[in-house]
Amino acid sequence: MKLIIAASELIRQALSIPSITEITALGRRETLPPNKLGPNSDVTKLRSVVLGDFLYYTDEVKKSLEGADAVIWTIAISPSKLSTFTWEEACIISRDYAVKGIETTTQLPRHGKTQPLRFIYMNGSNAVRDHTKKPLLMGDYLLMRGDAETKILNYATASNGTVEAQVTKTGIIEDPAQLSAVSKLGRAFLRSLVGLPMINVDVIAAALLDQAINGFEKDTLLNEDLVRIGETRLAAGVYGQKPAHSTDQ
Numbered sequence: 001m002k003l004i005i006a007a008s009e010l011i012r013q014a015l016s017i018p019s020i021t022e023i024t025a026l027g028r029r030e031t032l033p034p035n036k037l038g039p040n041s042d043v044t045k046l047r048s049v050v051l052g053d054f055l056y057y058t059d060e061v062k063k064s065l066e067g068a069d070a071v072i073w074t075i076a077i078s079p080s081k082l083s084t085f086t087w088e089e090a091c092i093i094s095r096d097y098a099v100k101g102i103e104t105t106t107q108l109p110r111h112g113k114t115q116p117l118r119f120i121y122m123n124g125s126n127a128v129r130d131h132t133k134k135p136l137l138m139g140d141y142l143l144m145r146g147d148a149e150t151k152i153l154n155y156a157t158a159s160n161g162t163v164e165a166q167v168t169k170t171g172i173i174e175d176p177a178q179l180s181a182v183s184k185l186g187r188a189f190l191r192s193l194v195g196l197p198m199i200n201v202d203v204i205a206a207a208l209l210d211q212a213i214n215g216f217e218k219d220t221l222l223n224e225d226l227v228r229i230g231e232t233r234l235a236a237g238v239y240g241q242k243p244a245h246s247t248d249q
């Protein structure tokens, strides 16, 4: 299968999964293979595709994205980086790029492929779709990210079965390997204050890849679903091995 992604832990794991034969890393700069590779990695599967403006796909970029089976969309401005962007930029990068991404990748030729193209929009656990429920804190941002979810799910619904979309309501992502013991304690305290769930970076990556390969359990995955799916996938030990619910192609 051909996968389009843009995040290093996803790429690291995908390089070890035999059923993923082609990984197209879409980004605004060149993507190199991750430093720490997983077991049986095949770096020849990775192809970097650079796009200058994510609202305008050149013919050359479109050509390299043809024939995809799944897209995992991680491009967005996260809350911690909001202050360095204008509101308009944050909306364009977090919502409009994703909508343009699903429109573009799903309209490209997919010769010989009969399965719908699977598009996963990675989002945070507290994005809100219902405008009558605007949160007090970061309300505009959370509604804007909720709008992105609605647009992406509606696009798939209107596609007559050619596109499947999924939204992940991800908790705070932690990379235990990168954190000192003091940082871990500090972050645990912060999380308990704001009441956000968490997930380890290897678990979220495994969950996203599982859904991209095996099909969507449902259109919206909560953090607890992602933890369950990702941990099951990692516990299987061998990448590419099917867990019980799998319908792997």
Ligand SMILES: NC(=O)c1ccc[n+]([C@@H]2O[C@H](COP(=O)([O-])OP(=O)(O)OC[C@H]3O[C@@H](n4cnc5c(N)ncnc54)[C@H](OP(=O)(O)O)[C@@H]3O)[C@@H](O)[C@H]2O)c1
Pocket (backbone or CB within 6 Å): 006, 007, 027, 028, 029, 054, 074, 075, 076, 077, 078, 079, 081, 093, 122, 123, 124, 125, 170, 171, 172, 173, 174
């Ligand atoms: N990290 C968390 O704890 C967490 C929790 C819940 C949900 N999420 C969601 O998960 C997704 C990924 O989060 P993350 O933590 O991996 O975020 P991140 O490290 O800030 O990465 C965001 C991605 O967006 C790309 N990007 C940003 N501005 C861009 C632009 N102008 N043009 C093209 N690409 C651009 C970045 O590319 P470059 O590498 O080129 O900068 C990067 O690939 C986001 O939707 C985020 O909201 C994250």
